Each structure stands twice: as structure tokens, then as C-alpha cells.
Amino acid sequence: MGFSSLDCARCAPDSRKRSVIYEMRVKASKGLERWFPILEVFMRMSRLNKSSCHGVLSAPRRLAPDCMVEGGLRSFRLPTAGSYPRQITLGSNGNMWFTEAAPGVSQIGMIDSQGRVAEFVVPTRFSAPSEIASGPDGALWFTEPSGFPKGIGRVTTDGRFTEFGLVPVSSLTPNGIVVGPDGNLWFTEGNRNAIGKLEPSSGTFTFYKIPTPAATPEGITIGPDDALWFAESQGNKIGRIDTMGNMTEFGPVMGPMKIAAGPDGNVWFTEPFNNKVGRITPSGVITEFPLLTARAQPRDIVAGPDGNMWFTEYGAGLLARITPNGSITEMEQIRGGLWGIGRGVGNTLWITQMNENRLARYTVAG
Numbered sequence: 001m002g003f004s005s006l007d008c009a010r011c012a013p014d015s016r017k018r019s020v021i022y023e024m025r026v027k028a029s030k031g032l033e034r035w036f037p038i039l040e041v042f043m044r045m046s047r048l049n050k051s052s053c054h055g056v057l058s059a060p061r062r063l064a065p066d067c068m069v070e071g072g073l074r075s076f077r078l079p080t081a082g083s084y085p086r087q088i089t090l091g092s093n094g095n096m097w098f099t100e101a102a103p104g105v106s107q108i109g110m111i112d113s114q115g116r117v118a119e120f121v122v123p124t125r126f127s128a129p130s131e132i133a134s135g136p137d138g139a140l141w142f143t144e145p146s147g148f149p150k151g152i153g154r155v156t157t158d159g160r161f162t163e164f165g166l167v168p169v170s171s172l173t174p175n176g177i178v179v180g181p182d183g184n185l186w187f188t189e190g191n192r193n194a195i196g197k198l199e200p201s202s203g204t205f206t207f208y209k210i211p212t213p214a215a216t217p218e219g220i221t222i223g224p225d226d227a228l229w230f231a232e233s234q235g236n237k238i239g240r241i242d243t244m245g246n247m248t249e250f251g252p253v254m255g256p257m258k259i260a261a262g263p264d265g266n267v268w269f270t271e272p273f274n275n276k277v278g279r280i281t282p283s284g285v286i287t288e289f290p291l292l293t294a295r296a297q298p299r300d301i302v303a304g305p306d307g308n309m310w311f312t313e314y315g316a317g318l319l320a321r322i323t324p325n326g327s328i329t330e331m332e333q334i335r336g337g338l339w340g341i342g343r344g345v346g347n348t349l350w351i352t353q354m355n356e357n358r359l360a361r362y363t364v365a366g
Contacts, residue, residue, distance in 0.1 A: 108155050
């Protein structure tokens with residue numbers, strides 16, 4: 001797939017003219033989650049001469065987006081309005097792939113390092129693609145919680161789709177998804193209160209019931225012990241399942257949502273309504289770290305290129321970092337309802353700005 005060139009001018013701060021800008025805005029996400037009020041206080045000690053850029057995209061959809069540039073942060077507008085970009089991950093082709101979860105949009109998007117976007121319409125309309133993971137076959141795998149009679153989707157890097165559902169037909173409500181150490185796709189399933197496994201070669205589904213009733217499993221990741229670790233947002237626990245289906249639960253914690261393996265040999269998770277980030281060791285020892293900003297609502301979390309964990313604060317509009325010993329720094333103010341975060345090529349992190357229909361690229365200092 002070819003892209004035409006896209007030129008961006010870097011903004012230069014005027015060090016002799018400093019100002020403080022306070023921007024307060026209240027927004028609500030339109031129906032994908034609960035109505036979350038957002039209070040953003042944007043403070044910056046330099047006056048920036050902002051510029052936008054435009055380019056032509058040779059791809060299945062529209063023109064490439066304009067972009068905003070602010071130091072080590074670049075934010076790119078998506079071509080499709082109101083698409084609600086949700087989760088983002090690095091693909092085998094070196095580009096970032098993301099879900100556009102608005103039911104009326106239901107697309108998978110791809111963005112390259114320069115901010116050029118291609119969008120691919122999911123065959124099952126109104127499927128509201130949610131989570132996404134890079135598969136061992138070089139394709140991207142994603143969940144479709146509203147994709148009846150399907151539920152799990154696969155898209156190649158050239159935009160060809162395959163979708164998987166149960167036989168006989170039955171509803172699937174998958175959320176988080178990850179490729180397991182056994183090469184299968186493992187996902188959380190709310191309707192069955194289970195962890196699901198999909199064998200890509202045969203399309204066979206297997207489900208493992210979570211012991212806690214109505215646990216509402218959310219995020220899932222591979223732990224340092226090659227087991228699958230998952231967050232139970234209503235069960236208030238962290239779960240572990242090995243590839244044989246043996247399951248253990250640890251807790252209590254409060255409303256965990258996203259979860260990721262850390263470089264320190266532990267697993268880290270977010271607690272949006274407890275305003276904490278948590279850490280659990282492979283043996284099940286839990287430590288929780290309160291955030292610096294009240295009602296920050298931490299959402300997604302990922303291991304960064306610097307040996308730390310990075311996470312989004314939806315309520316505060318902040319990108320934050322936590323070290324293995326629990327020291328937290330709020331690194332960058334980013335407007336627009338920060339949701340998903342994924343590690344890109346080199347020292348880059350990519351963030352979805354769900355409420356403003358943008359993707360941000362942040363370069364971690366090397």
C-alpha cells in the first residue's frame with residue numbers, strides 16, 4: 001500500500017515570551033462507556049506557534065489527517081469523524097494498528113510513523129471492535145463485542161478480513177485479547193464469565209469459567225511465567241490461567257481494568273475508580289500505588305522502552321509513568337480523552353485520544 005508524502009513543521013517555543021494557558025473543558029464519551037465527565041487543566045509555560053499539515057492518502061478511505069506538533073508529542077486527526085479510537089498495538093509491518101469502536105464506524109485503522117492513516121471497514125457492521133493484538137501469523141486480531149454472530153476478527157496488513165464465531169451460533173461478548181505462549185488467541189468473555197481460547201488453525205473455541213460469579217473480565221496479558229493474567233473489573237480480583245486451563249484468583253483489588261507484564265518480572269494493572277495503579281508478583285503479592293492527581297481514572301498501561309510502565313489518565317488528561325519501585329511522574333498533558341496506549345517502534349508510545357478522534361505519538365527520552 002503506497003502513501004504520498006506528508007510534511008509537518010515542528011513548532012518552536014519562544015523562550016523569551018512565556019505564558020500560562022489554563023484550558024478547562026468538560027466532555028463526555030458518547031455511549032461507549034459510562035458518561036465520564038472530564039476536567040482538563042492544560043498548563044504550558046511556552047507560547048507555541050502551531051502549524052497543521054495535510055497530505056493525500058492512497059488507501060481505502062480518505063485523505064491523511066492534519067497533525068499538531070508540540071515538542072516530543074505529535075497528535076494526528078483521524079479521517080473518519082466520531083470513530084472513537086480505542087486500543088492500539090504495533091503490527092508486524094512496523095505500523096501501529098488501532099480499533100475504531102463507534103458502532104456506526106466499526107473499522108480497523110493503521111497509522112505509520114509520519115501520521116498517514118489507512119482505515120479498513122470490518123465486514124460485520126456495528127461490531128464495535130474493541131481490543132487488538134498482533135498475532136504470530138503477522139495479522140492483527142481483534143475483539144468484536146457487538147459482532148453477532150461473529151466475535152473475533154482477523155485482518156492482514158493489506159486489509160483482508162476473516163471473522164470467527166461459534167458453531168452452532170451463539171452470542172460472544174469478548175473484550176481483551178492476547179496471543180498466548182501456545183500460539184492461540186486468549187480473550188476475556190463477559191457473557192460467559194470466562195476466559196476464552198481460539199485456535200486459529202481450526203477456529204475452535206474453548207471456554208474456562210471464572211470461579212467468581214459476574215467477574216466481568218477486562219484486560220488480559222501474558223505474564224513472566226508464561227501464564228495468562230487478567231483483570232476482573234466487577235470481581236475485584238486479578239486472575240491467572242495457564243494454557244492447560246488451571247485458574248487462580250488473587251485479591252481483593254478495586255475495579256481493575258487493563259493489565260500488562262512489566263520488565264521487572266511482575267504484572268501491572270490499572271484501577272480507574274480507585275485512582276491507583278497496582279502491581280502483582282507471580283506469587284500473587286499485590287501492591288497498590290495511589291496516583292498524584294485526584295480522579296485521574298487510569299485506563300490502559302504498557303511497558304515502555306525505558307524500563308518503566310506507562311499509563312493513560314482518562315480523567316486528568318495526562319500521560320504518566322511509574323517506575324518498578326512505584327515512583328509516579330505525570331509526564332505530559334494530552335487533551336481528548338486518553339484511552340489506549342501501545343509501544344511503537346524505537347522510543348515511541350502511541351495513545352488513542354478517544355473523545356477528539358485523534359492518535360498521539362510520544363517520544364520517550366533516550
